[in-house]
Amino acid sequence: MMQTYDLQANGLRELNAALHAQANDTNQTSWEIVNPRGSHAVAVGLDAPIEVSVKGSTGYYTAGMNKQATVHVHGSAGPGVAENMMSGTVVVEGDASQYAGATGHGGLLVIKGNASSRCGISMKGINIVVHGNVGHMSAFMAQSGNLVVCGDAGDALGDSIYEARLFVRGSVKSLGADCIEKEMRPEHIEILRDLLDRAGSDAKPEEFKRYGSARQLYNFKIDNAY
Amino acid sequence: MSVKDIKDKTPPRTMPIQSATFSNPINAEIRRAAATGIYDIRGGGAKRRVPHFDDLLFLGASVSRYPLEGYREKCDTKVTLGTRFAKKPIELDIPITIAGMSFGALSGPAKEALGRGASAAGTSTTTGDGGMTPEERGHSTKLVYQYLPSRYGMNPDDLRKADAIEVVVGQGAKPGGGGMLLGQKISDRVAEMRNLPKGIDQRSACRHPDWTGPDDLEIKILELREITAWEKPIYVKVGGTRPYYDTALAVKAGADVVVLDGMQGGTAATQDVFIEHVGLPTLACIRPAVQALQDLGVHREVQLVVSGGIRTGADVAKAMALGADAVAIGTAALIALGDNDPRWESEYQKLGSTAGAYDDWHEGQDPAGITTQDAELQKRLDPIEAGRHLRNYLSVMTLEAQTIARACGHNNLHNLEPEDLCALTMEAAAMARVPLAGTEWYPGKPGF
Numbered sequence: 001m002m003q004t005y006d007l008q009a010n011g012l013r014e015l016n017a018a019l020h021a022q023a024n025d026t027n028q029t030s031w032e033i034v035n036p037r038g039s040h041a042v043a044v045g046l047d048a049p050i051e052v053s054v055k056g057s058t059g060y061y062t063a064g065m066n067k068q069a070t071v072h073v074h075g076s077a078g079p080g081v082a083e084n085m086m087s088g089t090v091v092v093e094g095d096a097s098q099y100a101g102a103t104g105h106g107g108l109l110v111i112k113g114n115a116s117s118r119c120g121i122s123m124k125g126i127n128i129v130v131h132g133n134v135g136h137m138s139a140f141m142a143q144s145g146n147l148v149v150c151g152d153a154g155d156a157l158g159d160s161i162y163e164a165r166l167f168v169r170g171s172v173k174s175l176g177a178d179c180i181e182k183e184m185r186p187e188h189i190e191i192l193r194d195l196l197d198r199a200g201s202d203a204k205p206e207e208f209k210r211y212g213s214a215r216q217l218y219n220f221k222i223d224n225a226y
Numbered sequence: 227m228s229v230k231d232i233k234d235k236t237p238p239r240t241m242p243i244q245s246a247t248f249s250n251p252i253n254a255e256i257r258r259a260a261a262t263g264i265y266d267i268r269g270g271g272a273k274r275r276v277p278h279f280d281d282l283l284f285l286g287a288s289v290s291r292y293p294l295e296g297y298r299e300k301c302d303t304k305v306t307l308g309t310r311f312a313k314k315p316i317e318l319d320i321p322i323t324i325a326g327m328s329f330g331a332l333s334g335p336a337k338e339a340l341g342r343g344a345s346a347a348g349t350s351t352t353t354g355d356g357g358m359t360p361e362e363r364g365h366s367t368k369l370v371y372q373y374l375p376s377r378y379g380m381n382p383d384d385l386r387k388a389d390a391i392e393v394v395v396g397q398g399a400k401p402g403g404g405g406m407l408l409g410q411k412i413s414d415r416v417a418e419m420r421n422l423p424k425g426i427d428q429r430s431a432c433r434h435p436d437w438t439g440p441d442d443l444e445i446k447i448l449e450l451r452e453i454t455a456w457e458k459p460i461y462v463k464v465g466g467t468r469p470y471y472d473t474a475l476a477v478k479a480g481a482d483v484v485v486l487d488g489m490q491g492g493t494a495a496t497q498d499v500f501i502e503h504v505g506l507p508t509l510a511c512i513r514p515a516v517q518a519l520q521d522l523g524v525h526r527e528v529q530l531v532v533s534g535g536i537r538t539g540a541d542v543a544k545a546m547a548l549g550a551d552a553v554a555i556g557t558a559a560l561i562a563l564g565d566n567d568p569r570w571e572s573e574y575q576k577l578g579s580t581a582g583a584y585d586d587w588h589e590g591q592d593p594a595g596i597t598t599q600d601a602e603l604q605k606r607l608d609p610i611e612a613g614r615h616l617r618n619y620l621s622v623m624t625l626e627a628q629t630i631a632r633a634c635g636h637n638n639l640h641n642l643e644p645e646d647l648c649a650l651t652m653e654a655a656a657m658a659r660v661p662l663a664g665t666e667w668y669p670g671k672p673g674f
Contacts, residue, residue, distance in 0.1 A: 016452045040445045045382050045453030060442070061449040065382040080436040084380060099436040103377040105421070121435040122377060124421040141431060143421045160429070162422055218426040219409055 003028055007042070008035040015042070019069075022048040038078065043071050046088070063090045066107060079116075082109045085126055098135070101128045104145065110199040117154065120147040123164055129199035139166050140176065148195050150203045158211055162218075166211040167192050169203055178217045184210045266498040267406065269331075269587030269597065271399050271490040271534065271557060276507040278490070278535060279544040281654030282647050283663065286633045294632035301628040302638040305552050307529045308390060308459020308482040311451070315459055315482075316368055316390050318552070319348025320624045321639060322542055325487075325533050325556035326372045326392060326463070328354025330407050330416045330428075331494030331587065332560075334361055336596040338609040339563050341365030343616025347624075352392060352554075355405055355430050357419050358384040365613075370461065373450070375404065376430040378420040382453055390483075391450055392461040393443070395434075395472075398491030398534040401465025401505045405430030406495045410590040413599040443479040451480075461485050466506040466534065470514035477519065477528050484519075485554065486511050488534030492557040494597070495588030508534035508545075510657040513644075516549030526551065526640075539626020546627070547642035548658060562619035563612040564594045 005015055015033065022028060031052045036042055040059035043052050046069035054062070057075030067086040076094030085104040092100075095113035102118065104126025111119075111128070117135035120128050125145045133151035140156070142164035152170035159176020165188065166179075175181075192205040244250065255266065287293035294301065308315035324344045329337050331354060338361050344351040350368035357379015363369055371388030373380065385391065396402060407416075407428040417424040437446045447460050462476040463485035476484045488508025493501065512532055519525035532545045533554035545553050557565075566574075568581040573593035577586065587597035595606035631639050634646045648663040649655035655662040656669035 012452065013456070017455065020455065041449040041452045044449050047382070060445045061436075064449050065385075065453055067382065079442075083436045084377060084382070086381060102436040103380065105381065118435065122431065124377070140435075141429070162426075218423075 001028060002030045002032055004032045004034060006034050007039055008037060012039060012041060016044060019043055019046050019048075019050070019052065022046075022050050024048055024068075026050065036075070040078070043069070046071070057094065063088075066090060076113065077111075081111075082107070082126075085109065095132070096130075100130075101126050104128070106145075108195075108198060112200075114151070120145075120164070123147065127195055129195055129201065131199070131201055133170070136173075137176070139164055139179075142166070146191060146195060148192065148199070148208070150196075150201055158213075160217060161211075161213045163213060165191070167208040168211065169208045172209075172211070175211065178214045179211055180214045182210045182212045184208070267408075267495055267588055268498050268501070268585040269493060269495050270501070270585040271492040272502050272505075272507075274502055276489070277509050277651065277653040277657055278507060279509060279541045281509070281650045282544050282658055282660065283650060284540075284543070284547075284630055284634055284646050285648060287635050291635040293635050294637060296629055296632050299632060300637050301631050302640075303624055303628065305529070305640070307461075307531070307552065310482040310524070310528050311480065312390075312457060312459040312482050313455070314389075314457045316350060316370075318350060318368065320620060321546065321550075321552035321627075322347075322536075322620055322623055323349050323370075323531065323552055323554045324351035324559055325491070325554040326352035326354045326370070326394065327556055327560075328356040328407075328494065329359045329362065330354075330356040330378075330411060330420070330599070331597060333595060333598055333604040333607065334359065335604050335607045335609040336560075336563060336612070337362045338365050339607065339612035339616060340559060341369070342609060342613025343559075343562070343620065344368070346613065346617040347620035349620065350389065353388075355407070356416065357381070358387065359419075363387055365609075372463075374430065375432065375434045376420075376428075377435065378428070378430070385450070385458075386454055388458060390459040390461060391454070392463050392485060393447065393450070393481075394463045395443075395476075396465035396467070396487075397463065397493060398465045398487035398489045398505055398508070399493035400496045400500045401467045402432060403496055403500050403504070404432035405493065406588065408495065408588045408590075411588065411599045416599060440475040440479050443475075447480045459483055461531070463487060465489075465491075466508065466511035467504075469506070469511040470518045473515040473518040473530070474522060477522050477524055481528060483529045483531060484515065485531045485533065486515050487554075488532070490535030491533050492560075507657070508532060508536075509654060512545060512548040512550060513657070513659045519549075525549065539623040539628075540630060542623055543627040543630040543639065543642055544647065546639050547646050548644060548660075551640065558619070559616055560596055562616045563596055564607060564615070565592070565596050567594055570594055 033054045036056045038059045044064040047067040051070045059078040061080045063071040070089045073092045077092045079097040080099045082090040083102040085107040087107045091110045096111045096115045098116045100115045100119045101109045103122045109128045111130045114132035115134045119134040119138040121140045123142045129148040136154035139158045143162040149168045153172045156176035158179030189205045305321040345367040352370040370390045409425045459482040461483040462481040464472040466488040489505035529551035532550040570593035592598040595603045647660040
């Protein structure tokens with residue numbers, strides 16, 4: 001049963017309270033939010049297997065700390081979309097601003113357009129698929145998970161990266177400290193194929209290059225200081 | 227001519243004089259740096275002498291004021307934090323809280339002991355970088371959850387389990403700097419909590435990954451409030467650098483509580499040069515912060531928690547007299563648990579240190595079993611006994627602060643005021659904005 005919620009008419013607090021009240025076995029599984037008009041903190045902290053469709057663009061931290069839910073933004077998203085996501089799926093039809101998927105622990109974030117700087121910063125297990133390009137310092141200090149970029153990546157990709165995997169189809173303007181190109185092995189092709197499929201991209205896994213950590217900054221040495 | 231005669235005729239010699247600039251500790255550090263090529267990393271806060279609460283005195287009662295009976299008359303110590311916006315403010319029996327210290331930096335038994343001691347004393351304890359452990363939550367009746375730049379272990383479930391949320395912008399030991407947990411302390415459990423491989427150095431970022439500046443912080447606080455249904459008090463913790471503006475901006479961003487940490491506040495590990503040369507003494511931070519709250523009309527509505535070098539009930543009373551609503555202790559709490567105890571002197575000597583000076587907390591070899599993840603060393607700390615010691619210490623500090631407040635004629639610690647104080651030095655007078663002892667004057671006072 002579809003629930004429709006007018007954000008401008010009824011306010012943010014009532015919306016998030018209603019979404020938080022959904023239990024795991026709820027039958028109110030489909031929600032449509034209209035008139036988001038760039039509001040911040042829309043559908044944050046969800047923890048139920050519901051589907052939330054936002055009809056328009058949103059502000060900061062859309063679907064922040066999401067668990068289980070599927071949140072679909074039919075517009076663009078402001079900074080920090082799906083930040084610290086634990087599980088579930090977040091899809092942005094348009095572009096995403098800075099810090100998309102920041103510190104995310106799990107789940108899948110799909111950005112159909114471009115993502116700005118610091119996409120996947122400090123990611124901790126989340127999977128992020130960007131159909132377009134990502135800005136500078138993406139995957140900075142990325143700990144684990146996968147960042148897939150179907151377009152190009154900006155400066156300093158993967159600076160100070162830990163164990164996250166980065167897949168880029170287009171060009172990389174520059175790699176950050178301790179980030180290097182790595183061999184694309186069959187298991188990586190499989191990971192990539194699965195993510196592209198789930199993200200609705202028709203890109204071919206074989207077209208991508210893989211980047212990851214050289215692991216030279218893992219233990220402090222003065223020669224590593226800049 | 228005898229040998230004695232020759233000696234007596236030896237001309238007097240110039241006495242060897244150590245340079246005040248190139249002192250023995252400085253020279254030793256130069257030699258260490260030259261030999262290793264790496265800067266010194268250590269734990270703790272600033273060790274240098276800076277103007278501090280010791281440079282203030284209470285005036286006590288006199289003809290113009292009468293005191294309260296020391297043991298019988300009421301002197302309230304309760305404080306409520308988070309009254310501005312939170313639906314569920316934290317009510318504490320005493321205005322002395324336990325500052326944020328991480329599991330990882332500290333052992334599991336040490337975190338448990340902090341929770342036990344704080345809970346028995348009716349106050350709160352605080353998580354740290356690395357997230358919340360079940361033991362810590364289980365033993366802490368009031369637990370503040372730190373929201374840090376690294377977001378290690380950060381998850382919405384623990385956020386909701388907390389009694390308050392502390393957005394950490396900085397800390398007094400290293401304002402503007404991030405943290406380091408060196409590989410020696412990364413056990414399997416610590417590694418798992420932080421989503422990183424075992425044994426590698428873990429860097430905690432110096433700034434938050436998804437916001438910059440006070441306008442963003444306001445929206446971040448909105449998100450945290452929405453996720454926790456506006457129930458939890460939101461603290462903003464800053465290192466002592468520009469306390470007037472940082473406090474004002476934290477208030478603007480929507481903080482319920484401002485936590486202000488001076489340079490004597492400790493850290494688990496950072497560069498010694500950072501600890502000793504960046505930031506303000508705690509004493510210099512309080513009055514500007516209070517001024518900011520007063521200028522915005524929110525003093526007491528937004529509570530101020532001060533930390534960094536709080537050791538005694540006198541320090542508590544002085545901080546509160548200058549306008550703080552509560553204080554937080556970290557290093558002092560660890561000492562109460564048993565850190566740097568002389569009974570481990572022989573082991574401190576083996577580590578090239580001595581009791582009272584041991585600060586290589588990052589190396590994970592703490593003989594007291596507190597700043598370590600070593601399974602055998604951890605066993606040395608009995609969390610029940612250590613928690614009892616912390617409770618006793620908190621009780622003594624509270625009694626001391628009450629004693630002073632009563633002597634100044636106050637039936638509530640929060641009624642202490644700057645007029646109860648004088649300063650012993652010009653520097654302290656200027657920083658605390660209380661008169662130099664025996665005068666009505668302090669530097670910068672209008673009309674002088």
